[in-house]
Amino acid sequence: MIDFNNVSKTYPNGTHALYDVSIHIDKGEFAFIVGASGAGKSTFLKLIMHEESPSSGEIIVNNLNITKMRRRKVPYLRRHMGIVFQDFRLIDKMNVFDNVAFAMRAIGASASSIKKRVPYILELVGLKNKMKNKPSELSGGEQQRVSLARALVNNPEIIIADEPTGNVDPEMSHDIIQLLSEINDMGTTVLVVTHEHELVRQFNKRVIVIDHGRVKSDTKNPEAALAYDAQYEDIDEIIEGIALNKETKENFVDNDVVPD
């Protein structure tokens, strides 16, 4: 379903975001993507949805070689994808119903199916009572769930979610991943970027760890993967950077101020 063959990505300003990544994700898999801030996780997702194109290597999605796909063909690729963007990308002039309906209208769904399906999906994400609100009238977590509803509404073959639980409490985070897991059970491929180790532990899924632009670990054992997620490995450097002395540093680490 998704193949990366020796993919590297360097942004125009010279930042190397990914190096020589080769990975295969089967149809119907669920994978968490973890790694420190700036590791290259969003870049990995952006390459799959062709928001960015690779500097070298080859990318195949849904049997399409998208390595050099032209912009005008991207909507065709995205027809099969539900995307939850890190920054939500909701349309502020439209209410919640229309933000979700918009995705159905874009693929030519009938007015009657929109009228049935949108409230159903909004109920799934717990937002049926906010259908008439504008995104600006919602909390960050609610906006995130509208973005999730929009990603789910067309029953996509692949769901790509960049931090879909970044703005909600732990219970809601669990419910969101549970919902994605149930959708995955019905055959949809799901990729989720997350910083939340607890979620990765709760759901026994494939975990791909990206570190400084490389795949550092790729395993179905969450604990083994999390041991590789060097999210806070650089704490020494950070502490040196803010010039704390050794004793303060020991307290800082001992007192578990550092999140796991």
Ligand SMILES: Nc1ncnc2c1ncn2[C@@H]1O[C@H](COP(=O)(O)OP(=O)(O)OP(=O)(O)O)[C@@H](O)[C@H]1O
């Ligand atoms: N459009 C861009 N132009 C230049 N550099 C970029 C661009 N987007 C990302 N980068 C850089 O590429 C590297 C990887 O970024 P990316 O957004 O993929 O990381 P990430 O793992 O998703 O981080 P986070 O967890 O903070 O969202 C970082 O060094 C980042 O600064």
